[in-house]
Amino acid sequence: MNYYSLNKQAPNTTFKNAVIKGLAPDKGLYFPESITPLNKDFFENIDSLSHSEIAFEAIKQFVSPEIPDNILKTIVEETLSFEFPVVTLNKSISTLELFHGPTMAFKDVGARFMARCLGYFNKDNTNEVTVLVATSGDTGGAVANGFLGVKGVNVVILYPSGKVSDIQEKQLTTLGQNIKALEVHGTFDDCQAMVKTAFLDDELTSKMQLTSANSINVARWLPQLFYFMFAYKQLHNTHKNIVFSVPSGNFGNICAGMMAQQLGLPINHFVASNNANNVVTRYLISRLYEPKSSVQTISNAMDVGNPSNFIRIQEIYKNKFETLKEHVSSYSFSDDETRIALKELYTNYNYVADPHGAVGYLGCKSYLKNHPDAHCVFLETAHPTKFLDVVEDIIKEKQSLPEQIQLVIDKEKVSVKISTYDDLKAFLLNK
Numbered sequence: 001m002n003y004y005s006l007n008k009q010a011p012n013t014t015f016k017n018a019v020i021k022g023l024a025p026d027k028g029l030y031f032p033e034s035i036t037p038l039n040k041d042f043f044e045n046i047d048s049l050s051h052s053e054i055a056f057e058a059i060k061q062f063v064s065p066e067i068p069d070n071i072l073k074t075i076v077e078e079t080l081s082f083e084f085p086v087v088t089l090n091k092s093i094s095t096l097e098l099f100h101g102p103t104m105a106f107k108d109v110g111a112r113f114m115a116r117c118l119g120y121f122n123k124d125n126t127n128e129v130t131v132l133v134a135t136s137g138d139t140g141g142a143v144a145n146g147f148l149g150v151k152g153v154n155v156v157i158l159y160p161s162g163k164v165s166d167i168q169e170k171q172l173t174t175l176g177q178n179i180k181a182l183e184v185h186g187t188f189d190d191c192q193a194m195v196k197t198a199f200l201d202d203e204l205t206s207k208m209q210l211t212s213a214n215s216i217n218v219a220r221w222l223p224q225l226f227y228f229m230f231a232y233k234q235l236h237n238t239h240k241n242i243v244f245s246v247p248s249g250n251f252g253n254i255c256a257g258m259m260a261q262q263l264g265l266p267i268n269h270f271v272a273s274n275n276a277n278n279v280v281t282r283y284l285i286s287r288l289y290e291p292k293s294s295v296q297t298i299s300n301a302m303d304v305g306n307p308s309n310f311i312r313i314q315e316i317y318k319n320k321f322e323t324l325k326e327h328v329s330s331y332s333f334s335d336d337e338t339r340i341a342l343k344e345l346y347t348n349y350n351y352v353a354d355p356h357g358a359v360g361y362l363g364c365k366s367y368l369k370n371h372p373d374a375h376c377v378f379l380e381t382a383h384p385t386k387f388l389d390v391v392e393d394i395i396k397e398k399q400s401l402p403e404q405i406q407l408v409i410d411k412e413k414v415s416v417k418i419s420t421y422d423d424l425k426a427f428l429l430n431k
């Protein structure tokens, strides 16, 4: 599959190039040249297919011929070696748990898939790349874990000192091997600004191939479309009229769901559930897209003021406001509402959610008010113990740590402290 830049000022390129470069030379996001819907049989017979079989069929057109079928089969099998259970709360609401991977973040799937693609492209040791990421918490751990030990890929993660949770910090800083953690004296925005400066630094990029591992990268973004198919497989016999509520930050996950819909998955509607960072909620009301600086919330992985994938969503719906509105609703919720929702989930359903999932649950409730016949699935994007302080404070009950978390908690943190862009550059050049 070839990809074009949404800025339309760069040549089309292959899947391989799109993955290695991350962003097009004109700074546009890459988008596939075509989307061919899967056969109707595929969805009718989905019950008989395993997760890997579903994923293979769904992603094949986007990665072939550069990744041959037999390699792709192995990549999806390795990527998806854990569960994606749906838990039904009542006749109208279910949740799809995306936190059963090694770092208990939904980003595990995208990171593992992308890492294996890069590993394959470097099989002859000709395409060594450095993955540079800034993280406010969850991305870093998933990327670190997904890329651990992948030959020819060096990973450098920048995180704001003292501003990620202890568990998240341990997930970033204890792996070793090809994973390096830089502890930045500053905020997440400072980390992100340094990463951006690095990508634009000609001296640096002439000496090394830098790429990103956020949902801008097609190999991290597209595999997220599997989730919607896995949920459909589990629910379609018992529920018609399935709607997904996706707690959204950069809108990569929901946009992948829309790609699943383009492939023919019978999904009716999407709910983009936002915290106070609500640029898309406001857009759907006013038609005005007005990015703002992000504000801090308890669902901090969604604290994004200018969602990078919104431009892909507009492309999917052909830049038509009416079409977009037909397919997407969006609601925004405060931290207080989120806390009440978390408590309500626990009291009414004995379900412990994390703050992001709780925002998704609120999105379902808002949508169902006017669409009582729908069955709304909210995505649970992180395990509640990743946000332990908030969760325990609300439900007033101690949570036991899952095995994945216990494994890292006692390991020794290794990080390099930096303060300025020059520190980062020196680190990259001396490596």
Ligand SMILES: *Cc1c(COP(=O)(O)O)cnc(C)c1O
Residues within 6 Å of the ligand: 105, 106, 107, 138, 139, 215, 247, 248, 249, 250, 251, 252, 253, 254, 301, 302, 356, 381, 382
């Ligand atoms: C990244 C993240 C999100 C937001 O996903 P996007 O694809 O950026 O919209 C939601 N919840 C959690 C826990 C996350 O880590």
